[in-house]
Amino acid sequence: MMRRARKAIAALAAASLVLGPMPVLAQDSGALAYQPQTSDERGLWLEMDEAERTLKTSRFVVRDPELNAYVRGVLCREVGEERCRGVRIYIVRTPGFNASMAPNGMMQVWTGLLLRMRNEAQLAAVLGHEFGHFEHRHSLQNFRSIRGKTDAMAWLSFLGTVGLVAQVGLLGSIFSFNRDMEREADVVSIGYMRGGGYSPGAAAAVWRQVIREGEATAIARKQKPRRHGRGFLDSHPAPEDRMTYLANLARDVPDVGGGGFLGAGEYRGAMAKWWAPLIDDQIKLNDFGGTEWLLEEMALGEGWTPELLYARGELYRARGKPEDFAAAAGFYREALAKGYALPELRRGLGLALLRTGATGEGRALLKEYVTMQPDAADRPMIAMLAGGE
């Protein structure tokens, strides 16, 4: 058992080293900010720097400079330019709700999280929370407490997570901060938000959304909603508790002028280019209830825009229950009535109509699509469904 554990440790520890074929680049890990002080901490930073080199070259990192500058700008606004310099943010294309922070200043924000934030203040709440872990050096505390133990399994679980750093998608679980650490990060994040002039109430709203979406997913799957959520939420305080204490904290902080900045319009503007591909990632997760809830929640803020209606049509069409095609056609039609020019809207409506038996109209719309989109990847197939060219 022990020998097998040691072998596994070697393999896992190696994983983060061998998967990064890039030459060592000069790191600017917190060059002007915090530097590691002890040998424990220097070792931990070294591991993370290795993992970061792998992440840097990953296809999953979103490199859009505008989006990156926007997200970074939100963090810098709340923690200040000086402290912000110690952090490198990586936006990772993966549809879950997650963000993580490594002790060397490598922060990851998943696109699924960006899709779910309703305004800039909510993003500030999450970034501030992750920055709180960094500034309070929670990873180091964890590392030390594990190093103090002789139990090989404790090592395995720690190194296991470090090894998995090479696997970008699993980074959410790099360090299971304990609940006190999570709470501390939550508390300091409220302070950062206040510093940036953000409405501190947005932090509680994030958790309200997480709870409601989880419930909607569970109901549609005919499951019992779970109190703890999934994945990275397991090591965190229950979302219900967070929502409550964050709301209380927000009430207790000294007044932010005018209740603070929410920035819903700013957020939508910054996400405009990315919204369509990210909602597409979400729709393809086969989570009808959660996705429908997300769309309804967005419509509360901005009304049923053509983009939201199109996405809703796609969602219903993808679920594909017999009654879904008529519903989908309805949403597509509404978007069309609002003058939405997207060629794929014709495709969606046409395909939905073919499934409801409205063949003539469906074909006509598919013809429109192939005319509008002569280079579409599926043009030959759609042209055939449209009745030939």
Added chain:
Amino acid sequence: MRIKTGMLAAAALAVATPGPALAGWKVMPAGQAAAVAKSGLKVTPQSAWNRASWRPSKKGESWTLDGMLLNELRFFAGIAPGESLVKERNKKDKPLPKFSAQMLAPDIVQYFEATQRIVLGTSLFEVDSVEPATLAGHQGVRFTYHYAVQGDELRRNGEARAAIIGGKLYLIDFSAPALHYYDANIAEVRAMMDGAKL
């Protein structure tokens, strides 16, 4: 030192790759028609392939030439309405889309794509072409795609052929790294898809 690095890389790959640790293999001889996925679907390989004892589902079967990570040819035969393409390993949190006999060709592509995204846990999956084709003499669809998986990063290309026959789905799917293997194998795979009989 070189050997050690190789071993570590192999260890890392083993950790990073989902799938069966141990599988039994059966050689599928060249030039001999073989019934696949415990069905009446028959294909004739030009070279000797290896059939894994491990199966993607009760109605599926996997073949490879050099190892599943380098070339994987999967056959699915007789998927009935309400069934997922591959075995559902996490029904509660990651339920897979279900087949319907009324699906149009683009719906089949969508069913395949969503299944792959969920099973592989990736958002980098793109369909590159969709066109009419036949499978075992039935009207169907041919589509190509590419994807990458987190922690692996290699671009993989794929091509599939599918048709609904008697209300059930038949699908042959090939995927391999874009680097060398896809191009090296795709001609033979297409010939097998073209010559498939039911």
